Amino acid sequence: MKYNLQLNILFSSLFALITFIKADEVLISEEFKSLYIKANEVVGWNQKTIKLCGDQTSFQDYSKANMFGIFAKETPNLQKIYQNLPPHWSLTVRVDVLLYKSVDNEKVNVVLDGKTYKTYTKDKYDGVKICIANSKYNDELYFFQQNITHTDSQFKLQFTSNFDQDNDDEGFGIKNLSIRVDTCHPSCSSCSGPSQYQCTSCPNKGVLKNGSCTCPSMTIAHNYQCLSACPQGFEADSTNSFCVETFCNPAKCSKCDSKGQSCSQCQNGYYLFRQGCIQNCPSFAPQQGQACQDPSKATPYSDYLLVGLTSNSFGESEIAALGLQLSNFNQATFTNCGNVQLLGGPFIGGKGSQIIKTFKNIQPHYQIRFGLTYYQIDSWDNEGFKIFVDSNFVEEVKQDQAGGKDHLCGSNGYKDNSYSYFKSIQHKNPTLEIKWSATFDEDYFNESIGIRDLFVIVDYCPPGCASCDQNQCQSCIDGYQKQGTKCVNSCADDEFSLNKVCAKCDSTCKTCKDNAQFCTSCNNGRYFYQNKCLEKCPDNYFNNSLNNMCSQCSIGDCPLCLPPGYTSSCKNCSGLKIVSNKCPK
Ligand SMILES: *[C@@H]1O[C@H](CO)[C@@H](O)[C@H](O)[C@H]1NC(C)=O
Numbered sequence: 001m002k003y004n005l006q007l008n009i010l011f012s013s014l015f016a017l018i019t020f021i022k023a024d025e026v027l028i029s030e031e032f033k034s035l036y037i038k039a040n041e042v043v044g045w046n047q048k049t050i051k052l053c054g055d056q057t058s059f060q061d062y063s064k065a066n067m068f069g070i071f072a073k074e075t076p077n078l079q080k081i082y083q084n085l086p087p088h089w090s091l092t093v094r095v096d097v098l099l100y101k102s103v104d105n106e107k108v109n110v111v112l113d114g115k116t117y118k119t120y121t122k123d124k125y126d127g128v129k130i131c132i133a134n135s136k137y138n139d140e141l142y143f144f145q146q147n148i149t150h151t152d153s154q155f156k157l158q159f160t161s162n163f164d165q166d167n168d169d170e171g172f173g174i175k176n177l178s179i180r181v182d183t184c185h186p187s188c189s190s191c192s193g194p195s196q197y198q199c200t201s202c203p204n205k206g207v208l209k210n211g212s213c214t215c216p217s218m219t220i221a222h223n224y225q226c227l228s229a230c231p232q233g234f235e236a237d238s239t240n241s242f243c244v245e246t247f248c249n250p251a252k253c254s255k256c257d258s259k260g261q262s263c264s265q266c267q268n269g270y271y272l273f274r275q276g277c278i279q280n281c282p283s284f285a286p287q288q289g290q291a292c293q294d295p296s297k298a299t300p301y302s303d304y305l306l307v308g309l310t311s312n313s314f315g316e317s318e319i320a321a322l323g324l325q326l327s328n329f330n331q332a333t334f335t336n337c338g339n340v341q342l343l344g345g346p347f348i349g350g351k352g353s354q355i356i357k358t359f360k361n362i363q364p365h366y367q368i369r370f371g372l373t374y375y376q377i378d379s380w381d382n383e384g385f386k387i388f389v390d391s392n393f394v395e396e397v398k399q400d401q402a403g404g405k406d407h408l409c410g411s412n413g414y415k416d417n418s419y420s421y422f423k424s425i426q427h428k429n430p431t432l433e434i435k436w437s438a439t440f441d442e443d444y445f446n447e448s449i450g451i452r453d454l455f456v457i458v459d460y461c462p463p464g465c466a467s468c469d470q471n472q473c474q475s476c477i478d479g480y481q482k483q484g485t486k487c488v489n490s491c492a493d494d495e496f497s498l499n500k501v502c503a504k505c506d507s508t509c510k511t512c513k514d515n516a517q518f519c520t521s522c523n524n525g526r527y528f529y530q531n532k533c534l535e536k537c538p539d540n541y542f543n544n545s546l547n548n549m550c551s552q553c554s555i556g557d558c559p560l561c562l563p564p565g566y567t568s569s570c571k572n573c574s575g576l577k578i579v580s581n582k583c584p585k
Pocket residue numbers: 197210211
């Protein structure tokens with residue numbers, strides 16, 4: 001059993017930005033994904049049957065390929081117990097179930113921990129030829145997906161059935177089985193949800209109070225234990241109660257910035273993306289050297305509103321955490337295509353499928369850039385999907401069968417391909433709705449679509465702007481004034497602010513207030529007097545070039561004086577005779 005414990009750096013760094021629950025979705029097990037399942041892949045099951053489905057048909061997974069099964073009369077109960085699950089609160093099972101040949105209303109129940117969640121049945125002529133091209137009977141393929149509330153460290157998966165013939169005639173088989181759990185916060189040892197406030201029990205000697213666990217003093221929670229210190233690469237959170245991974249984890253980062261706020265160079269095998277190091281660059285941020293080329297860096301005030309579906313193990317919880325509203329997907333919402341994980345995917349995303357994502361309260365911005373990778377699966381004939389933004393049609397994305405390159409998945413009859421889609425649009429509304437709507441006219445088994453590597457980037461206005469376009473601010477938020485193309489905290493020295501716009505003071509002023517002529521200080525060569533900047537000061541004042549002010553002559557009867565304005569510098573003693581530059585006493 002493998003725990004694919006991945007601390008998803010995309011999520012953790014986005015966490016502050018967007019208000020969704022962090023998806024700590026852990027892949028517990030993936031089984032029976034290969035075309036030819038080998039005996040040693042069957043581990044922990046009470047049965048070992050592997051059977052060739054049949055001959056050449058148009059179903060790539062089943063044509064001349066085998067499956068786990070066929071289980072019939074001899075196997076009324078197929079089961080496996082998964083053990084040692086990490087602390088979790090929810091569990092999802094996803095599996096493809098094939099009802100084989102002459103099933104005539106017998107039933108296959110999918111039973112999770114003793115409770116039946118789905119019953120599959122068909123009559124012998126129902127379905128299509130999935131296994132044997134020239135059989136009298138048909139097969140039917142179902143896609144089981146179910147999340148359940150689950151906290152136990154073990155989980156029993158069962159398939160019960162009531163066939164009355166043996167497995168040459170009828171029965172069921174399974175492929176593409178995966179099990180995921182949503183893990184508890186690492187400070188809990190059991191929980192009712194993902195946060196640190198939803199613990200229901202605590203690790204060794206920790207104390208539970210109001211849903212939170214506190215480790216004994218001098219210890220700190222990490223990975224469901226109380227440790228004496230955080231391991232290398234982790235540090236205490238702000239409440240000093242659990243360890244969080246830093247961007248400078250030396251297992252991933254080889255050169256860290258001085259404050260530990262971001263990594264500047266990653267270890268071999270890791271690539272710099274945003275502040276941290278990841279193992280695979282998402283397709284929209286292609287790898288170059290040891291970094292991913294981050295499209296959000298194209299402008300100084302850009303950021304991601306959404307990044308997701310970039311791993312090869314995401315499931316229902318990540319889709320839910322991204323807040324995607326899905327409609328018209330066939331039975332399940334995710335699968336894979338040639339070992340690439342997809343939302344939708346072969347036989348699952350297709351005719352009528354729709355994805356809607358809405359954002360609220362987006363700060364002032366002028367542009368949205370979004371994209372995804374989409375898989376053209378099977379017989380697309382000039383169709384694909386339409387994009388709507390805020391209910392307005394943006395464009396239709398089409399591909400044709402002729403564009404198929406390889407047999408990736410789905411039907412053998414048609415080649416498939418994958419493409420990157422990218423769009424940028426001018427956008428200013430604080431709310432945003434993006435809708436992807438499939439345009440196929442045939443059903444899921446004829447043509448289907450899957451997507452991954454989904455992102456939405458917002459190009460924000462510079463700080464202080466309330467609205468802007470690519471080149472300039474158009475209006476400012478409260479407390480800011482517009483200065484040319486920008487919004488500033490305060491206007492420049494030689495400007496005054498009127499209706500939140502900075503304007504130049506009269507050229508004689510050094511500074512002014514409320515209007516251009518109302519000076520508050522003067523340039524050299526001009527002297528401040530009653531909010532004007534004069535070339536020559538009035539009587540009883542002298543032009544003081546120390547502070548560019550008209551300063552009062554220090555004696556009242558001296559209408560003209562020289563700097564510094566003392567009695568000794570008087571030039572006119574109200575008609576009296578000046579004696580050696582002084583007024584007579
Ligand atoms: C219990 O925890 C919740 C958060 O989960 C908090 O809102 C509440 O104030 C806490 N109550 C007490 C008594 O600490």
